[in-house]
Amino acid sequence: MEAINNLISGGVVQDIMFYVFAALTLLCAILVVANPFSRSPVTSAMFLVLTIISMSGLFLLLHAFFLAAVQILVYAGAVMVLFLFVIMLLDLKEEQRRKIKFFGLAAGLVSVSIVAGIFIKSLASIKLTAEPALEGETYVLGKLLFTQYTLPFEIISILLLVAMVGVILLSKKKLE
Amino acid sequence: MHVSLHHYLFVSFMLFSLGLLGVIMRRNLLVIYMSLELMLNAANLALVSFSRFNNKLDGQVLVFFIITVAAAEVAVGLALIVALFRKRQSAHVEDLTSMKL
Amino acid sequence: MSILTYIAGWPLLAALALVVVPRNYRVIIRAIAVLATLISAVLAVKMFAQFVPGANGFQFEQQIPWVESLGISYHVGVDGLNVGLILMGAIVAFAAALCSWEIQTREKEFYILLLLMTGGILGAFASLDLFFFYFLHELALVPTFIMIGVWGRGEKKNYATFQITLYLSIGALIALIGLIALYLQSGANTFDIPKIIEHAKTNPLSLNAQNFIFPLLLFGFGILVSLWPFHSWAPLGYGVAPSPTAMLHAGVLKKFGLYGLIRIALPLLPQATQSWAHVIAWLCVGNILYVGWVAMRQKDLNLLIGNSSVAHMGFIFLGIASLNLIGVTGAVLIMVAHGFLAALTFALSGYIYKQTGTLQISELGGLCRKLPFIGTALLMAAMAGCGLPGFANFVGEATVFFGSWKAFPTVTVIALWGALVIGGIYMTRAIRNILHGPLPEKWNSLVDASNVWRKLPYALLIVSLLVFGFIPKLLTEKINPDAQKIVALATGNLVSATAPGASPLNFVAQNK
């Protein structure tokens, strides 16, 4: 038991877990965007759920326990249910395999390479300041939210309310 | 090799690129929307990892907000898609173009 | 609160009030508009009467700080230069509101825009802060475009709207660049015009800065005032504009650029003004002679009036270019006089259009028989337009001639020819073809302006022209002391304006 604990805190297991979760995340993400077997949005949605779950694993590794929970609750729970609900509602057939447009492909590649360029460029300028040493974040995070970030917090809640009203209005049958 | 910030950032970048590719190349509105979520999550991951390696919690607060906004956005966006679908009977991007060259 | 705030404020307030009046209460809408402008006009007359000629500094001043870090404040006040303009603007606005009965569609919006325009113009003239000076002008300018576009007449409406909007926006933009450059270069860190001028007395702007800013102001304002060769928007725009809009724009709003030149460019950019004076003077020839000829060819009454109004701008520019007390005073005199005159002519052409449905000169004729009142008024307007003594225009033009004679004798002689001969030719031709001659059968049903309300705007404008024509001292004794100050600033510290390196390019290079 002691040995296992050491193994975990020693970082080797954490490293392994990172690779596992990262690989899982990316693999599921690929399957969301480009699934060679199915074009159905349902499949994509299901893989998105997997992506999100594996991402919350990454969050755990980063000691963001609260966020990991929220991620699963909000994303994998609420948001994805909404997605699936809409997909079912619209009763979408499996997407036909249209030809990939050359323009789309080119645009995608160019965009990605641009992002990659920016990424590499900015990586160079990153300097690590300290070793990660935060513990018991959830309590601190809560305190931060309700002290320093009270105003944004309230605004966000209003935003949610507005979004709710907006959605009700939008989904009324007759849009004027 | 010890896992460092760069590893997380690389994953975040990959996620983001995948999302971007999806947005630009896929034609189904819903899938595009999911790709957008991917991109948002990529950003979240980057923020959380920055927060972790900088010993500051502000990044996590931001992620918290992003998740909330994302929830609201998904709700509104999906409602729009539904409304659009009712009008056009399609969730296909190319069918939605109405401008003429 | 200064009386000036009320003069400009009432119309704006009334515009707000109109927003909540339901659109089918036409009488109330009209009444509110007329009443608001009437109050403005009465207050303006009161202000004009109370104005003390030659008092030091500005009168009826009011200043409320707004953005203190940039030095922007709401600052209004009058001196001899703008007191007449505000009076003229308020009276013209009242007349324009009275003439607006001819608008029959979307009245509510029209009156709101009209009142906005009125408040904007009066505020711009009263304003002593560069920011509000420009902002209020734009507030008045934008409704013009809408009014021409929506209530304009004729086939070329869209074309003309497009043109005038683009052209004037470009002019305003150029002027804005100049004003911002002026703000930055003056170093006074304030938008307050008197403060900038005070500051410039001890720290004059560098020659390079002056030579960079002055052309911007000249051509920016020049476009707004239809300085040749940037004039072609004017006849076109006025040709299609509904007459109240044309009255306010040609009469009042157009003077803004000229006023800006006198108020800002002359005292702040003296050396540049001196080196550009020749250019301005010769551009006037374009306005006076060339546009006069163009006016001779016009077959549409509004185009003719529009061109003649452009020609009149030439005299004002000539007065400014002469850079002496007599010339500048004359320029301000014409600005006031031409305001009344332009409003009068456009109001009359509007009436004729309303009655006959056409302004083609060849279609008209003999109208004096059926429209004695309108005919007489048009005749008087035409006579005032070709500089007949008794009307205020003559005083202004004669003064400008006396002023410019010493500075630019050749240009003065050409301007004389334009004023006396060419002006006489096209005005009498128009009278001959519109009012004289036999009355065509189809115009037998025309109705003259019969009741007091219909006659009032015309009578008011004519009386104003006559009063200032007979007793020009009313204006000159007010203008004189302040024109003196401006001229002293504009000609005072004479540094050779053609010093080496005085080109705009150098300025840009040094500032990089």
Added chain:
Amino acid sequence: MKYENLPWLILFLPLLSVAVITLFTLRSKTVSSLISIGAVVTGFVMTLLFINANGFQFSGETSANWLSIGGLQIDFGLKLDALSMMMLLVVTGVGGAIHIYSFGYMHDDESMARFFAFLSLFTFSMLGIVLANNFLMMFIFWELVGVSSYLLIGFWFEKPSAGDAAKKAFVTNRLGDFGFLFGILMVWGLLGSLSFSALQTTLAANPALLGASATLAGLLIFCGAMGKSAQFPLHVWLPDAMEGPTPVSALIHAATMVAAGVYMLCRTLFLFNSESLHLISYIGGFTALLAALMAVQQNDIKRIIAYSTLSQLGYMVMTVGLNGPTPAMFHLTTHAFFKALLFLSAGSVIVGMHHEQDIWQMGNLRKKMPITFLTFTIGTLALCGVPPFSGFYSKDAILTQALAQKSYLLFGVGVFVAALTTFYTFRLFFIVFFGKEKSKAASHAHESPLVMTLPLIALAVFSFAGGFIGITNNYGSQFVNHHEALSMAQQFTEPFNNLFPMACGLGAVAVGLFLAYSLYNNAAADPLPTKLGGLATLMKNKFYFDEFYEATFIRAHDFLAAVADWLDRWILEGAIIGAIRGGTDLSGRALRLAQTGNLQTYAFLFVLGVALLLYFVLGK
């Protein structure tokens, strides 16, 4: 100065009457005309009072500041001296007679109130010219006179010819005014003042002040007179001006306004140097000759008299040019009387003939219209210069002046014009009043009412006696070379002091009368065209001046206007505005290509934009 306020009243009463008529009484013909007549008659009485109180040898000024801007000081001032007081008498006196006459003449016109308003406006402006004490005041009233003349010529505006004539008169006058104002500016620029008395003092103290531009300035000022007094080459408007009602022709285009040029020359004589005066005298002589020749072949009764006015004005201008302001003003005054008389009599004839103006439609009117016949005869005799009518004295004074200045050519012209004058006047006289009735209207002609004939009689008295009641004396005191005061008897025999000019003048009259009698007594058609051939055609067509101006001045301006209009339309509007408009349009079209409506294209562009932003923000 006693009664200092009286001149102001005299000046402003007519203006007041204009205001009252236009504002209140436009609907009532009688009230309006009475107001107008009252204003001018009161003015006449006041003038008499004023002269009675101050005497003719008095000279004074009264003024109020009108405009004062730095170096430009303009007074609204009245100058009262013999010159202006005598003119006041003429304007209010002759004007009053004509006002009263108009009451009868215009009685059937529905716009009579308007007519009297215009007439009062004219009287106001004319009085202003007479009383002005500085150049700008004079110019102001100069213009006002021009416009009232414009209004009155175009009074019957529904007649196209009236409208055209009014326009022509206005524009031609404007040409003269252009020179006038130019000259005023020049004088002001050099001498720094506008007031006549100040200018005279300055110039007397330092005659070289005008320097090299003295001649030019003089000629430019003369341009004003050239327009108003219809001197060659700006004479073309006056005959056309006869389109106005006859009282207007009498008042404005014979007695007062056209004389304003001559008056102005006399008023500002101190400005002119000998070269400019020389040129002026030749222009005057040439005008006199030209107009007399044209008059010979005209057939419209008013036009004949109009040409004779032109010719007489030429006489006066010539005399001023010969440095003889006194004879010029003398002739101006007598001419005002007899020419007004002739016009009014002609008007009476026209009314009697039911608005027929062709003399070849008239004939034998002496029996039908005895009073008119009598007054017309007096006017004719005075115009021709038959002793002892007033014209004889003034014409003789002119010829004497020409001889005294040793200007033999102009003397010859004067004598020749005198002969021509007699010839064409009697041609008119014989055709209209003698011979047979040449139309039905002539046989049904009738005498005019008393309100018209009374003024005729009053004017006839002055036309007869104007020569020896001392007019010369009064003018003479104004100028350096003035005559001694003469008694009436001496006045009466004055011409006999210089027998040679008198003899020439009388001889010319005799020749003219003989020719006219032999050709036109009992003539049914004009015999001259066959005798003179081409010359008669030239005369009849006024030497083609109208056509010449049409082809040059008007065409040139129209051509320039067309060019300017073309430039404006295609270059300024087309190219410059077109470029702005087109540029906006083009960039709009180009940018539209980016708006495909395809979501993914937008997304791609969005990425590019973000990348660009980041590139700038993060550093290059």
